[in-house]
Amino acid sequence: MARGRRLSGRGRLRRVHCAVPAPDLNALPLPDLYAHFHATGLITRLIDLARDEDLGLSTPRAHPGEAASPQSLGDITTAACIDPHLTARANIVARAPGVIAGLAALPDLLRTLAPACSATPHVADGARVHANTTLCEVSGPLDEMLEFERTTLNLLSRLSGIATRTAQFVAALPTASRARLYDTRKTTPGLRVLEKYAVRCGGGCCHRIGLYDAVLIKDNHLAGVPRNKLASAIRAAAVRARAITQHPLQFIEVEVDSLDQFAELLTLPPGTIDIVLLDNMGPSQLRDAAAMREAKHPALQLEASGGITLATLPEIATTGVDRISTGSITHSAVALDLAMVLVA
Numbered sequence: 001m002a003r004g005r006r007l008s009g010r011g012r013l014r015r016v017h018c019a020v021p022a023p024d025l026n027a028l029p030l031p032d033l034y035a036h037f038h039a040t041g042l043i044t045r046l047i048d049l050a051r052d053e054d055l056g057l058s059t060p061r062a063h064p065g066e067a068a069s070p071q072s073l074g075d076i077t078t079a080a081c082i083d084p085h086l087t088a089r090a091n092i093v094a095r096a097p098g099v100i101a102g103l104a105a106l107p108d109l110l111r112t113l114a115p116a117c118s119a120t121p122h123v124a125d126g127a128r129v130h131a132n133t134t135l136c137e138v139s140g141p142l143d144e145m146l147e148f149e150r151t152t153l154n155l156l157s158r159l160s161g162i163a164t165r166t167a168q169f170v171a172a173l174p175t176a177s178r179a180r181l182y183d184t185r186k187t188t189p190g191l192r193v194l195e196k197y198a199v200r201c202g203g204g205c206c207h208r209i210g211l212y213d214a215v216l217i218k219d220n221h222l223a224g225v226p227r228n229k230l231a232s233a234i235r236a237a238a239v240r241a242r243a244i245t246q247h248p249l250q251f252i253e254v255e256v257d258s259l260d261q262f263a264e265l266l267t268l269p270p271g272t273i274d275i276v277l278l279d280n281m282g283p284s285q286l287r288d289a290a291a292m293r294e295a296k297h298p299a300l301q302l303e304a305s306g307g308i309t310l311a312t313l314p315e316i317a318t319t320g321v322d323r324i325s326t327g328s329i330t331h332s333a334v335a336l337d338l339a340m341v342l343v344a
Contacts, residue, residue: 022213022250025196025206030125033200034104037193043105046190047112050151078146088142088342091134092156095337099167100127100135101201102159102194109152114144126163126201138340149340158191159198160336166202166329172310177317179324182207182303186327195330207325214250215241216277219257230264238272253303255279262289266296273300275323280306283315290320 025033037043056073094100106119117140123129135156138145169181183199184207185192196206208214217237225233238252253275256262265276278289286304293300303323304316316324 022247025209026200030197030200031104034125034197037197038108040193042190042193043108044112046194047105047108047151049190050155051112054151055147075143075147078143082143082146084141084143086142087140088145089137089139090145090340090342092136092138092153092338092340094129094133094135094160095131095339097130098128098160098164098336099202100129100156100160100336101125101163101198102156103136104197105155105194106136106152109148109155113151114138114140114148116140117144117148125197126203128167135338137343145340153338153340155194157335157338158188158333159194159201160338161333162195162198162330163202164336165333166199166204169310169313169326169329170203172313173317173324174314179304179317179321180205181329182323182325183330184305184325184327185210186331188330199329202329204329205323208250215252216255217253218255227260227264230261231267234265235268235272251275253277257281259285259288259292262292266292266300270297270299275301275303277303277305277325278321283319286316286319286321294320 023036025036028036051072055075057070058073059070100123103121103123103125106121110117110119117138119136119138121136122134123136129135138148166181166183173179173181181204183196183204187195193209196209200206208216215238217234221237222230222233234254241249241252251274252272254265254273255277256265257279262276262278265273276289276293278286281289281304286302289302293302301323302321303325304319304321305325308316308324308326308328313324
């Protein structure tokens with residue numbers, strides 16, 4: 001059985017024993033990816049929080065010796081306007097074209113927000129839809145549907161916006177390019193696993209999920225390390241990182257912002273690190289880095305990052321890098337316009 005994180009001293013990690021290595025998230029079919037993320041418990045906690053912030057919580061006074069249980073304050077408007085015995089049907093509709101993400105969460109949303117309702121999807125996550133496409137039909141007590149409506153639309157709109165923007169970036173990759181598009185950790189707090197799921201729905205790839213499943217050594221980790229000591233510092237850090245976890249890490253990656261730094265990393269023995277992130281380098285520097293890699297460590301993967309836009313992406317993808325990562329597919333995505341329309 002896996003054992004959780006242990007801390008020693010001033011919060012420093014000691015060796016962590018994990019029974020099963022994490023799967024390759026970019027090889028999992030979308031239903032399996034959602035199931036993997038759901039198993040973390042993060043999605044359930046997110047939906048519970050969304051329910052509580054919308055319907056409110058009160059803690060009634062408990063009898064002596066009894067613990068008080070928080071109770072929902074409820075939807076006051078619906079309670080004042082809607083007969084609790086009234087049932088209805090409604091369609092969730094895309095008002096604009098885009099790529100859909102988040103329908104996999106419908107059973108979890110219903111279970112928490114509208115347990116007497118049911119939903120029938122008309123499309124699957126990852127589908128490209130036109131304006132006025134019906135995504136799913138919801139039926140059941142109208143009061144529950146109205147409590148379910150806004151939270152569900154907020155989530156599906158956000159995730160579909162990310163999937164749509166990701167698909168635009170993926171479409172901009174030249175067909176002959178070896179490069180694949182990756183996300184980053186620049187996600188909405190609490191929404192990360194679902195936003196990374198949305199990136200996959202749009203055809204992109206997941207970078208590391210958090211600080212626990214892979215290593216990315218950045219400039220702040222190397223502050224004060226002189227260039228002539230860079231390789232030895234990285235080698236020591238890689239050894240320590242692999243000693244912390246019993247299972248293999250997804251990867252060990254190092255960020256550099258100059259070709260001189262990159263040349264230092266190429267003196268490391270093969271296999272010390274897996275990926276080098278080339279930060280804010282232009283196409284000419286990226287081509288030079290790719291040529292240096294081919295000459296010394298052809299198995300080393302190169303990732304371009306920093307200031308990636310739809311306009312610059314096509315040229316960067318032809319430089320010989322293997323990966324292109326951008327936070328804009330999550331932090332700058334525009335929500336897709338969705339609506340829930342009652343069916344007469």
